[in-house]
Amino acid sequence: MNNDSILRVEGLITEFSTDHGLVKAVDGVSFELHRGETLGLVGESGSGKSVTNLSILRLIQSPPGRIAGGKVLFDGHDLVKATEEEVRVLRGKNISMIFQDPLTSLNPVLRISLQISEALQLHHGLGRKEAKAKAIEMLRLIGIPDPERRADDYPHQFSGGMRQRVMIAMALSCKPEILIADEPTTALDVTIQAQILDLIKSLSAKDQTAVIMITHDLGVVAGMCDYICVMYAGRIVEKAAVDDLFYEPKHPYTRGLLDSIPRTDRTGPQRLYSIPGAPPSLYDMPEACPFNPRCAHAMDICRRAYPPEVEMHGSSPRTVSCWLHAREGNA
Amino acid sequence: MKSNSLTRNSIVMTGLAIIGVYIAIMVVSTFWLPFDPISMDTDHILEAPSLATGHLFGTDEFGRDILSRIMKGSTISLIISVAATLLGTLVGTFMGVWAGYLGGRWDNVLMRIADVLFSFPSLLLAIFVMAILGEKTFNVVIAIGIVYIPQFARISRGAILTIKSSEFIKAAKSNGASSGFILRKHLLPNILVPLIVQVSLSLSVAILLESSLSFLGLGVQPPAPSWGNMLSGARKVMVLAPWTAIYPGIAIVLLVLGFNLLGDGLRDILDPRLRNVR
Amino acid sequence: MNTDDKLLEVSGLKVHFPIEKGIVFRRNAGWVRAVDGVDFSIRKGEALGLVGESGCGKSTTAMAVAQLQARTAGTIRMAGIDLATLSPRELRAARKDFQIVFQDPYSSLDPRQQAADIIAEPLRIFVGNGLLDMSESDIRAKTMALMDRCGLDSSFANRYPHEFSGGQRQRIGIARALALDPRLVIADEPVSALDVSIQSQILNLLKDLQKDLDLTFLFIAHDLAVIEYFCTTIAVMYLGRIVETASSATLSSSPMHPYTKALLSAVPLPDPIKERGRRRIILKGDVPSPSVVHKGCPFRERCPEAMDRCALSPPTLKPVSVGHEVSCFLYQDS
Numbered sequence: 001m002n003n004d005s006i007l008r009v010e011g012l013i014t015e016f017s018t019d020h021g022l023v024k025a026v027d028g029v030s031f032e033l034h035r036g037e038t039l040g041l042v043g044e045s046g047s048g049k050s051v052t053n054l055s056i057l058r059l060i061q062s063p064p065g066r067i068a069g070g071k072v073l074f075d076g077h078d079l080v081k082a083t084e085e086e087v088r089v090l091r092g093k094n095i096s097m098i099f100q101d102p103l104t105s106l107n108p109v110l111r112i113s114l115q116i117s118e119a120l121q122l123h124h125g126l127g128r129k130e131a132k133a134k135a136i137e138m139l140r141l142i143g144i145p146d147p148e149r150r151a152d153d154y155p156h157q158f159s160g161g162m163r164q165r166v167m168i169a170m171a172l173s174c175k176p177e178i179l180i181a182d183e184p185t186t187a188l189d190v191t192i193q194a195q196i197l198d199l200i201k202s203l204s205a206k207d208q209t210a211v212i213m214i215t216h217d218l219g220v221v222a223g224m225c226d227y228i229c230v231m232y233a234g235r236i237v238e239k240a241a242v243d244d245l246f247y248e249p250k251h252p253y254t255r256g257l258l259d260s261i262p263r264t265d266r267t268g269p270q271r272l273y274s275i276p277g278a279p280p281s282l283y284d285m286p287e288a289c290p291f292n293p294r295c296a297h298a299m300d301i302c303r304r305a306y307p308p309e310v311e312m313h314g315s316s317p318r319t320v321s322c323w324l325h326a327r328e329g330n331a
Numbered sequence: 332m333k334s335n336s337l338t339r340n341s342i343v344m345t346g347l348a349i350i351g352v353y354i355a356i357m358v359v360s361t362f363w364l365p366f367d368p369i370s371m372d373t374d375h376i377l378e379a380p381s382l383a384t385g386h387l388f389g390t391d392e393f394g395r396d397i398l399s400r401i402m403k404g405s406t407i408s409l410i411i412s413v414a415a416t417l418l419g420t421l422v423g424t425f426m427g428v429w430a431g432y433l434g435g436r437w438d439n440v441l442m443r444i445a446d447v448l449f450s451f452p453s454l455l456l457a458i459f460v461m462a463i464l465g466e467k468t469f470n471v472v473i474a475i476g477i478v479y480i481p482q483f484a485r486i487s488r489g490a491i492l493t494i495k496s497s498e499f500i501k502a503a504k505s506n507g508a509s510s511g512f513i514l515r516k517h518l519l520p521n522i523l524v525p526l527i528v529q530v531s532l533s534l535s536v537a538i539l540l541e542s543s544l545s546f547l548g549l550g551v552q553p554p555a556p557s558w559g560n561m562l563s564g565a566r567k568v569m570v571l572a573p574w575t576a577i578y579p580g581i582a583i584v585l586l587v588l589g590f591n592l593l594g595d596g597l598r599d600i601l602d603p604r605l606r607n608v609r
Numbered sequence: 610m611n612t613d614d615k616l617l618e619v620s621g622l623k624v625h626f627p628i629e630k631g632i633v634f635r636r637n638a639g640w641v642r643a644v645d646g647v648d649f650s651i652r653k654g655e656a657l658g659l660v661g662e663s664g665c666g667k668s669t670t671a672m673a674v675a676q677l678q679a680r681t682a683g684t685i686r687m688a689g690i691d692l693a694t695l696s697p698r699e700l701r702a703a704r705k706d707f708q709i710v711f712q713d714p715y716s717s718l719d720p721r722q723q724a725a726d727i728i729a730e731p732l733r734i735f736v737g738n739g740l741l742d743m744s745e746s747d748i749r750a751k752t753m754a755l756m757d758r759c760g761l762d763s764s765f766a767n768r769y770p771h772e773f774s775g776g777q778r779q780r781i782g783i784a785r786a787l788a789l790d791p792r793l794v795i796a797d798e799p800v801s802a803l804d805v806s807i808q809s810q811i812l813n814l815l816k817d818l819q820k821d822l823d824l825t826f827l828f829i830a831h832d833l834a835v836i837e838y839f840c841t842t843i844a845v846m847y848l849g850r851i852v853e854t855a856s857s858a859t860l861s862s863s864p865m866h867p868y869t870k871a872l873l874s875a876v877p878l879p880d881p882i883k884e885r886g887r888r889r890i891i892l893k894g895d896v897p898s899p900s901v902v903h904k905g906c907p908f909r910e911r912c913p914e915a916m917d918r919c920a921l922s923p924p925t926l927k928p929v930s931v932g933h934e935v936s937c938f939l940y941q942d943s
Contacts (some may be wrong), residue, residue: 262837281806
């Protein structure tokens with residue numbers, strides 16, 4: 001993994017206006033993505049992981065949402081301040097995104113070959129015939145059997161797994177620098193998930209594409225990612241290289257999550273740990289650590305102020321936002 | 332933002348205010364009217380509106396005070412619209428709920444009947460029914476009610492289909508609940524929202540239908556005043572005495588507006604709130 | 610094996626849905642074999658897990674056992690009694706013994722009912738049908754007790770579903786399932802729709818309830834790890850049939866059926882070193898449609914160890930050791 005940083009998010013804040021008040025879905029998120037690296041954004045519902053990624057590509061519906069602060073630095077430009085036109089050029093070409101439900105991401109009335117070709121014609125200026133040939137090539141590459149015939153099928157004639165593969169192929173067809181995968185396998189069966197993750201891994205390795213993988217599944221993250229950001233209530237609570245995170249988690253939330261997942265490699269009578277309570281509602285968040293009501297180690301200061309992000313010692317850079325470690329590391 | 336629900340509320344409030352005014356007029360008209368709306372006064376034919384004579388909206392071709400006729404007509408229009416809408420709602424919802432819940436051949440039969448009714452333009456269907464039943468005021472209620480049956484059948488059927496396969500219905504079935512129980516306790520309460528919205532909107536169209544029928548001479552028969560037949564009578568003298576058409580026209584337009592605002596506002600208030608609150 | 614303590618016995622269960630074509634005159638164009646010959650039994654106090662991917666028939670099996678889905682063939686015996694032999698009234702009475710916990714905490718509760726009424730509804734239905742004698746105050750007391758037992762504060766009794774979180778709604782669903790003091794609980798993917806940190810709360814709740822109330826479970830899930838945690842015995846399903854049955858420990862340590870092996874291999878582990886060192890069995894292709902007729906083993910097309918024999922006729926479940934059955938020619942002679 002080389003040190004070329006291709007994306008830097010600094011202090012991103014995205015808020016939504018609702019009937020019940022202002023919701024800060026993303027409240028000061030910062031991370032860095034390097035060339036060829038796979039970064040995992042892990043969190044549960046309400047953690048802000050999806051909104052973070054939509055914000056990077058300026059896909060937040062405004063109103064009611066808006067990016068209220070921070071920077072998204074790509075290739076020297078701040079995407080937050082760029083014009084709609086500038087961002088549109090980047091989407092699909094330099095930064096691609098795939099979503100959870102391939103059924104709604106594909107146009108149901110257009111043939112598959114047309115949809116793939118469209119992306120190629122748009123971003124690479126290929127002619128119609130060339131684009132179709134390339135589309136068939138791509139279908140073959142992603143493992144669709146009998147690609148010449150299947151290229152003329154409609155999305156509903158493909159299974160969920162195949163559709164997702166088409167989405168991945170489309171996303172990677174223009175050789176983007178970054179692929180953002182938002183819960184790409186959550187809706188798929190586990191054996192199909194294995195195929196898809198395998199495909200993402202091999203295709204992105206081929207062109208050194210950096211991947212941001214958003215998921216709630218810590219198993220997926222363990223197998224796919226080099227570096228992980230754990231999100232809770234709109235903020236990143238811990239950032240670490242994958243081995244550091246899984247074997248030496250620092251934040252009580254990360255520890256709690258890891259202890260509460262059932263695993264197929266540990267059987268026999270055991271009782272899963274469970275984190276008490278539920279993820280907080282994002283309305284009227286007080287000035288405090290959002291995890292404190294559920295934290296076994298909560299101290300008085302946790303209820304009064306949000307802990308600073310502190311760098312921890314380790315073989316690779318890692319940070320944690322927790323009062324337990326605030327004095328340990330370098331603030 | 333909080334102002335959003337305020338705007339939504341103000342739409343509903345405006346609609347309710349307008350309807351409220353009409354109801355007030357209707358109530359007042361039962362015991363007091365400025366002039367007799369029915370008896371003719373040949374000395375004061377087609378007089379322009381003036382404060383001096385007391386005819387605030389002028390008189391019509393028979394010398395009758397237009398304001399009084401409008402007030403009296405409000406009773407008839409409101410009662411007919413409400414009754415007709417109620418009829419259509421009850422029969423249509425009954426059909427739609429059974430069609431949606433039972434499915435299969437019942438669904439087919441009931442909805443095909445609704446389709447036949449639906450394929451007629453509303454006014455023509457109403458005229459057709461009136462032609463069969465005769466030109467009594469009560470029949471106007473039936474005619475308009477029949478026009479509404481297919482709409483309510485479709486809406487309630489659609490709403491039922493949406494929730495029929497919900498797990499809470501399966502839960503009730505797993506406890507041996509009868510179809511009647513499920514319909515009463517689970518299905519009907521959950522389809523109230525789209526129905527309420529549709530009722531409000533239908534009331535406005537009912538006013539228009541009644542006015543149209545009366546205008547054509549098929550509805551409320553003269554000398555009883557209805558805004559529709561007032562317009563009909565005004566046709567000949569409109570150029571000379573525009574007030575004979577303007578005021579009944581405004582009366583119709585405002586009430587229709589009121590019901591429309593109510594319906595639109597209710598739809599905005601009732602639905603997103605149920606969707607937004609997670 | 611003492612047959613007296615078998616609470617649920619399912620044999621030869623088949624659920625086939627007709628495929629109809631045509632708009633005016635509908636004619637049969639084939640069958641979707643959602644459940645195609647399933648046998649299993651659950652002893653009192655045990656938890657049997659049915660695991661498989663989409664289309665394997667596990668949910669349909671559960672619904673058929675719960676008498677919410679008509680079966681095409683086979684028998685379902687509850688405490689020795691064939692449910693098909695019961696009259697409608699007897700069946701309604703028998704329902705108190707098997708209750709369901711549903712998957713979706715959002716659609717399994719009537720949005721227009723208060724929590725206490727949702728939980729009390731089974732009792733009220735039974736009282737209304739003349740099958741239970743309980744006063745209104747008894748019902749209220751029982752509802753409060755159930756809420757307490759399921760970790761719901763009694764002050765929430767008058768709240769509506771949208772005022773609760775996903776985990777709390779699932780607790781309401783569980784309390785409702787316990788209202789009639791059932792013996793068998795059919796849990797259809799009870800934690801699949803919940804956040805990760807809530808899943809273990811609910812699983813632990815179910816485990817505690819199982820112990821305290823001596824409940825028997827038929828547990829449906831697609832998540833193998835959840836099933837292994839909760840259940841004592843596991844049956845792996847593929848295309849409407851059971852391909853392997855074993856105890857939880859045996860299945861994870863020595864799976865035998867190629868599909869089970871692939872399934873286990875595909876489940877990602879939250880352990881980076883193990884993940885990097887894994888040799889994954891990646892199956893080719895997609896799950897075939899349950900409407901296609903298979904002459905041989907239905908898994909043949911995707912099986913990495915398929916033999917010629919597999920194309921001739923489908924294998925059947927046969928024991929390979931105590932409490933371990935596999936339906937695969939790799940382990941069967943003759």
